[in-house]
Amino acid sequence: MSTVDASTVDSAVGTVERPTADPDLSRLSLNQKTTNSWGVAQAVDGCVRAGVPAIGLWREPVQEIGLEQAHKLVRDAGLRVSSLCRGGFLTAPEPSARRRALDDNRLAIDEAATLGAPCLVLVVGGLPEGSRDLPAARALVADALAELAPYAGERGVRLALEPLHPMYCADRAVLSTLAQALDLAEAYPVEQVGVVVDTFHLWWDPAVFEQIRRAGDRIASFQVCDFNLPIPADALLARGMMGDGVIDFRPFREAVDATGYTGDIEVEIFNADVWAADPDEVIATMIRRYANLVL
Incomplete structure (x- = not known):
């Protein structure tokens, strides 16, 4: 990852636009994974320092x-x-493994409620191992959602179904x-089940903007980060x-805003170079890119 002094043009963005002097950060959220070397206390302090x-x-x-x-911090x-x-991993067919998964998701819902998190990302x-079905x-x-959604609703937490890029269908998410995701969510009250709009996972889909309009108040979380090439071995x-x-972010933000979503815009990055960099510099770059490319 390269960082650029805020007083200069951010050449890595490929734009002559200078960083916004006083960007509106009121909706910006740092997902902990972006500064993966930090624990909760360090990440909280980093957010405070950076505004x-x-x-x-x-x-x-x-x-x-x-x-x-963590809640106190x-x-x-x-x-x-x-x-x-995150919650989820709900595709184990064996009864004992299925019970463990459901119990862990109930625990995750309880944790989200204690932390004051509006949603639990699923x-x-x-x-399943060995399956092609x-x-x-x-x-x-x-089936799992039918058990978990009422439990989440009772605790004031919304389950946020996250469709993942199709390359993760076999091992991480059979929702692509x-x-x-909306087909599943719409069977439940909007306060129980919503969806995640994540640019990394959805930028390729020719129907994505139509589906964002369809989502409306089902959008529980909006996450942004880029899709890098070449794709690493992992x-x-x-x-x-x-x-x-390769992602054009502003059309996504405008489409999500047009649904009436006024919630946080979360930057979640899994990247070895970003994780190896100074986390304070990562946040500084994140703010510049957010101001120049997302807002």
Whole structure:
């Protein structure tokens, strides 16, 4: 990852636009994965230093310091929690594995409620080991959602179905399009089940803007990061800083805003170079790219 001094043109973006002097950061959220080397306390402090008002938390670092301590750190810093990542992985067919998955998702819902997270992001799971039956795996997700949605609603947490890029269909998410996620979500009250619009996962879909309009108030989370080429050997790490890849972000933001969504815009990046960089510099670059390319 390259960083550029804020007083100069950000050449990596491929634009002559200078960084916005006082960008509106009121909706910007740092997803913890973007600064992966930081624990909760460091990420909270980093947001405060940079003037980022919200944070997307991950369950594992929250559990490392304890749920109540994480909640206190965020609350005392005056930050919002934009989301909790992640629940899901609901495609195990064996009864015992299925019970464990459902129990863990109920726990994740409880954690989100304690943290004040408006939504729990669900990465629904890929094909069961040895299976080629994609419709059956999707049916397992639908069955699990029927159990989890009322539980989430009782606790004031919305389940946010995240469709993932098709290259992750086999191992991570048998939901690949926003249309598929909405087909499942629409069976439930809007306060129980929504969807995630993530530019990395959806930029390729020719129907995406039609489906964003369809989503309306089902949008529970809006996440941005770029799709980098070449794709690394570990495809999970193909996400990039806005401006380093091939995505045009402003049309996505405008389409999401047109639905009436006024929630946080979360930057979530899985990238080895970003993770190896100085996290404060990562946030500084994130703010510049957000101002120049997303707003």
